Structure formats: C-alpha cells, structure tokens
Amino acid sequence: MVSLRTCIGCRQKFPQLELLKITRLKNQTIKIIFPLVKEMGESGRSVYLCPKTGCFDKCFKRKGKDGVEYGLKVKVDDKTRNSILEKIDKTEN
Numbered sequence: 001m002v003s004l005r006t007c008i009g010c011r012q013k014f015p016q017l018e019l020l021k022i023t024r025l026k027n028q029t030i031k032i033i034f035p036l037v038k039e040m041g042e043s044g045r046s047v048y049l050c051p052k053t054g055c056f057d058k059c060f061k062r063k064g065k066d067g068v069e070y071g072l073k074v075k076v077d078d079k080t081r082n083s084i085l086e087k088i089d090k091t092e093n
C-alpha cells in the first residue's frame with residue numbers, strides 16, 4: 001500500500017516516497033530527508049513537499065496556518081531553506 005502525503009506547496013497528494021520530508025526533531029532542529037528510501041512513521045512533526053522550486057516558493061511565501069513554519073511549529077532559518085533548495089535543484093537538473 002502506498003501512503004499518500006499532501007505537499008505543503010501545491011496541496012496535492014503524492015506517494016510519500018516521491019516527496020521531500022521536513023521533520024522537526026525533538027531537539028528543535030530540522031532534518032531534511034530526501035530521497036526517502038522507505039516509508040517511515042512520523043517521528044516528530046513533519047511536512048512534505050514536492051521536490052520542485054515552484055512548491056518550495058509557494059510554501060515559504062504562504063503565511064499563517066498553511067505555511068511551513070506553522071506546520072513544523074518552529075522557525076526555518078535561511079541555512080535550512082538553502083539546503084532544501086539544494087536538494088530540489090539536484091532533482092530538477
């Protein structure tokens with residue numbers, strides 16, 4: 001069975017393994033997992049994102065309830081954003 005997750009950018013559902021996973025760990029640091037090698041349970045708060053710059057831009061521009069930081073309940077710093085973008089760039093090229 002394929003688990004579907006909603007992309008926080010375009011709000012569409014995709015198989016979990018196709019998405020980039022952003023997880024907030026217990027110590028409040030953010031871990032980016034991509035590619036996902038197997039379906040994992042939810043360890044801490046996680047959001048999912050298509051590995052596309054379009055979805056990345058959308059989800060970080062969105063403020064309030066639907067934004068990434070609301071979903072994770074933690075601030076996403078520039079360094080973390082850049083490492084997400086790097087992973088997306090590699091996938092798109």
Ligand SMILES: [Zn+2]
Pocket residue numbers: 007008009010011012049050055
């Ligand atoms: Zn998307």
